[in-house]
Amino acid sequence: MHVVVIGGGGFIGKRLSEELLAKGGLKQGQITRMTIMDKTFPPDMPTDPRVECLPVDFSDAQVMRKVLEQGPQVIFHLAAIVSGEAEKNFDLGMKVNFQASLQLLEMCRELSIKPRIVFASSCGVFGGDVTQVITDETDPKPRSSYGTQKVLVELLINDFSRRGFVDGRSIRLPTITVRPGKPNAATSSFISGIIREPLNGQLSTYPVPPATAFWVLSPKRVVENFIHAANIGASELGNDRTITLPGLTVSVQEMLDSLAKIAGPTVTKRVSYVPDAFLESIVLTWPAKIDPKRSLQLGFVRDSGMDEIIQQYVDEQGISLT
């Protein structure tokens, strides 16, 4: 079976690729070939003989067509311009987040390859009254161009699946924390930063009041959920191919309390509140309270609590807490 991971050079895409290779397959069959596409790759991509890493832009029609002509059975689509960047550069967000995704769907249809597609959407689609609990029936009403572009693709995946052109499923990702490495242009970047930087001996800030809560999930669990999304049968999903993933509601203060418990109060002193109006204007439109009834019923998973999330990061990074 040939699997494609678009955006596989990013943190989650790479981790997903590694996990897929380690597992060896999906419900549909053994993985004999994996094409990993991204604009750039970190130096430590898997060297497995099944893997080909293509340093390309998936919005390039010629490049994408060549890959699809090989008839992949499963496509994971994680490529995106992150929220802050899509808000600042409207054209780029529309081109990559929306038009290139539509092009991918149109090409699958044109080539009649009917792949299973797992699309990385985002809980950042929600922008209505976020003080209310979000349910599986809540209209997203996005308040960012990133959120808008994600909903557009969800709708296309639903219709293309209903018509039998692809077998798609969109999973709305919570805020993923703790991400290793450096801060990025995502407006949610600070949520990892307030755990990661102090654990690495560095100073860090957050732009919203400490009582601000977020809907979070660990890297380990989100990768499990990507794989689960590919394994679920089309009949289990029915007509609604959009899944709001489970997560945890955790405030900045609760994150810091958990960090203090695991790493000690000296570490949390490296974190401070520095208000930022631009970030706040976007971040405060995200919902923190979600009732993920359908995704839990479908077997998607979440972490037991913030302690587990921080401990996961500490263990994986080999950080010694003295």
Next chain:
Amino acid sequence: MHVVVIGGGGFIGKRLSEELLAKGGLKQGQITRMTIMDKTFPPDMPTDPRVECLPVDFSDAQVMRKVLEQGPQVIFHLAAIVSGEAEKNFDLGMKVNFQASLQLLEMCRELSIKPRIVFASSCGVFGGDVTQVITDETDPKPRSSYGTQKVLVELLINDFSRRGFVDGRSIRLPTITVRPGKPNAATSSFISGIIREPLNGQLSTYPVPPATAFWVLSPKRVVENFIHAANIGASELGNDRTITLPGLTVSVQEMLDSLAKIAGPTVTKRVSYVPDAFLESIVLTWPAKIDPKRSLQLGFVRDSGMDEIIQQYVDEQGISLT
């Protein structure tokens, strides 16, 4: 003030154009010029000196650009491939209902003309659990390509408005009845047909059980609502530019009862139930019970009942009931 009506050769577009000319203006000012665009026009289009009728396809970029370069202040966008046709011809629906609408928005942005845009969306966007009452918070979950394409444009209009590229508003039209003339390719065509044909001495059928209810509005009221949508200030709408119009919940049986009351039982005997699986598969995904709280608060209107709707048709068509 220059007003553009895209799809102004159709039944509602023409009636809207005539009403606008008769009124003379909108809240923003007097209408000094009106460009009416459509692929074809009926012979009795207004001959008013303010009017220019362009027999063009609005999906043609060159044509659309020429019109927009004149800097119209208000654009009514009613052009669409109807529901049944968009389901049967996916490419055509995507091209006209979606891509051409996106092109219109992109051109407005490029030319920095920031027009007020009133977009004709549809209650056909709803496709979730339609036995529930639809509220202003209900996720549409469309189950037709037509519905999907309408939601895509609603989302774009929201984001383009939020970013200040246009001042848009999408109104979700109920099923409009009674439409004069001939049946069309809309899957809702029979709803007018079961009133219109028997009143004109012709036989007519309906494809769904008589208890099936619909969310309906008369031609007169929908035109009033289009004009009201153009007159509402941007601040009254806030971030949510999508409005589900008021309507009435009326079953096929209630329509026929009302027809019998107004025109007599001989007339209703011309109507019969002929099941149609294709039409039923689409029509039964439409919601019939809607709580149009926000649109009523915003001043949009509906008919007092089915009797008024049928009487309006009888009066306007000059049908003599003996």
